[in-house]
Amino acid sequence: MPDDVLAELKALRAGDLPTHGGRTLAYVYDSGLAGVDELAASAHAMASSANGLDPTAFPSLLRMENDLVAAAIALLGGEVGSVTSGGTESCMLAVLAARDAHPEISAPSVVLPVTAHAAFLKAAHFFGVRVIAVPVDAGFRADPEAMAAAIDETTVLVVASAPSYAHGVVDPIPEIAAVAAARGVRMHVDACIGGWVLPYLKRLGAPVPPFDFRVPGVTSMSVDLHKYAYCPKGVSVLLHANAALRRSQYFASADWPGYTMLNTTLQSTRSGGPLAAAWAVLRHIGDDGYAKLAADVWDAVRAIRAGVGEIDGLRVLGSPDSTLLSIAAAGPDFDLFTVADEMKARGWYVQPQFAHLSSPVNLHLTITAANRGHEKEFLGDFAASVAAARAAGPVVVDENVAAFVAALDPDSLTPDQFAGLLAAAGLGGAAGLPERMAPINALLATAPARLRERLLLEFLGALYTP
Incomplete structure (x- = not known):
């Protein structure tokens, strides 16, 4: 029956990140407008x-x-x-x-x-x-x-x-x-x-x-x-x-x-x-509606940017001109990957970005109009997540494992070897990701970009296997 199919779909969607309410600060854009x-x-x-x-x-x-x-x-x-x-x-x-x-x-x-x-x-x-x-x-x-x-x-x-x-x-x-x-x-x-x-x-x-x-x-x-x-x-x-x-x-x-x-x-x-x-x-929204949405998102951006500056240990990278912020750690006493996990536990998704050239590891925020009015709640949870990450301490990757991974050639490894590496990284099956991603991200961060690409492509292949 159609209702049964839709009920099944609804159950499947229950495991996704929320697409409304401004709690997923990447991938989705929410106007917050009814209808x-x-x-x-x-x-x-x-x-x-x-x-x-x-x-x-x-x-x-x-x-x-x-x-x-x-x-x-x-x-x-x-x-x-x-x-x-x-x-x-x-x-x-x-x-x-x-x-x-x-x-x-x-x-x-x-x-x-x-x-x-x-x-x-x-x-x-x-x-x-x-x-x-x-x-x-x-x-x-x-x-x-x-x-x-x-x-x-x-x-x-x-x-x-x-x-x-x-x-x-x-x-x-x-x-x-x-x-x-x-x-x-x-x-x-x-x-x-x-x-x-x-x-x-x-x-x-x-x-x-x-x-x-x-x-x-x-x-x-x-x-x-x-x-x-x-x-x-x-x-x-x-x-x-x-x-x-x-x-x-x-x-x-x-x-x-x-x-x-x-x-x-x-x-x-x-x-x-x-x-x-x-x-x-x-x-439906029209020019005046978009002007109002822009005003809302700009208020949210300024509030969140100012609030991040008041959280000990965080800094905004560069001088953003628009609605995107990238937040880096000001010191080595906690791990941003752990902050991302803590935010997810509190109902928010912030996107980890690996270090690249002069850009350090950071957390990416895509701010939308739906974040207006919820800035205080977001910043409170962000501060609590940083405090929890600081209490947990930096994620430590075994030096020998990091050296081994860094020395691998992604073009010469066999599928079996990749499967072993994926399993070691906690990515070895199609059952999905673990709740805490910080140890996996920390290990992936030690890999050169080409190797990280290959590892994640192998994982993607495992996910898309019926």
């Missing part, structure tokens, strides 16, 4: 069976996509765009369009700061583009001079963030865009997180640096509607400065006996559900 979920679900159901593959067959989807793109253009500038399944697809398409616009370059490259989202590394991997990663300054912002020095005759795209995911800082877009324009290279601004909130924060008087198409030299931008437009997943918009720049993003094939395949994105068949849900939410 938005129901509206989105109804709109999704009305259009879920429609197929975005052919806009002439389903003109309603064409209309809704153009409306979403027009709304993004009104906010950020540009002339044309495409709706995608998410930020990663938008970023990948920006790289693909830049590569295919220069077929004469046999070994194309993309220049980006080391803080750029991993979606660009994925795009480079998929599309055979070399990555030239450039160090950032002490505040984790891209260095325009270093970016300029990295551009050469193979460069097809320069990337900057507004803001970067890891630290929430906006790169110096005008300087980087000017360098790219002077060299005749495309410039993409990854505003997947900031694109729908930074303009509203600027209206509120927040010191938002220039980042959109009003900056000369910016040729494309990505903005996710399932982030601070508070739409259901997954809907993103990739904007281009003009239609000529977008053309190399498209794919067409008539060289087979079926219909002529025409694709605007990486997908062919696309459900109309997410598109319709996003269209409905944008129309």
Whole structure:
């Protein structure tokens, strides 16, 4: 019976992190507005069976996509765009369009700061583009001079963030865009997180640096509607400065006996559900509604940032410009991985981030409008979690084990050896993760990035085994 199936689904969902109430400070975005979920679900159901593959067959989807793109253009500038399944697809398409616009370059490259989202590394991997990663300054912002020095005759795209995911800082877009324009290279601004909130924060008087198409030299931008437009997943918009720049993003094939395949994105068949849900939410909330949500989230950000500064042993990394905070330990007397465990025990999810180059281990906070009014509760539990972690002391990884793991070659280990390592790390089965992740994270932190990738991919394979 349908009710039985839904009851089973509800039971399965009971084990997930909460998606509402502001207690999961990563992965999800909650407006806190009543009725938005129901509206989105109804709109999704009305259009879920429609197929975005052919806009002439389903003109309603064409209309809704153009409306979403027009709304993004009104906010950020540009002339044309495409709706995608998410930020990663938008970023990948920006790289693909830049590569295919220069077929004469046999070994194309993309220049980006080391803080750029991993979606660009994925795009480079998929599309055979070399990555030239450039160090950032002490505040984790891209260095325009270093970016300029990295551009050469193979460069097809320069990337900057507004803001970067890891630290929430906006790169110096005008300087980087000017360098790219002077060299005749495309410039993409990854505003997947900031694109729908930074303009509203600027209206509120927040010191938002220039980042959109009003900056000369910016040729494309990505903005996710399932982030601070508070739409259901997954809907993103990739904007281009003009239609000529977008053309190399498209794919067409008539060289087979079926219909002529025409694709605007990486997908062919696309459900109309997410598109319709996003269209409905944008129309319902409206410009004034988004301004109010931005005011709420900005109040929450400032309160949490100030409160973190009053907790002994914590510090905010960099000078965040938006709604993301990364919190590091000010000393070695406790472990942030333990803090994350303690927060989870108190009903909050904060995202651990491993050390990378000049960025130390930290806890990432994605703050949304739903956090407004709950700042005191969050900060109280954060302070209590730090106190509990300090009482527990740092997580100690056996030196011999750490040395053994660090010396492993991820490319030469056998599946059996990986299984043993996963078991030793507490990741050896498909039954799920243990309640306390600090010992596992501390061990993974000793592994070089390539080995950590391989270990976690093996674990992912174990999870996705029926």
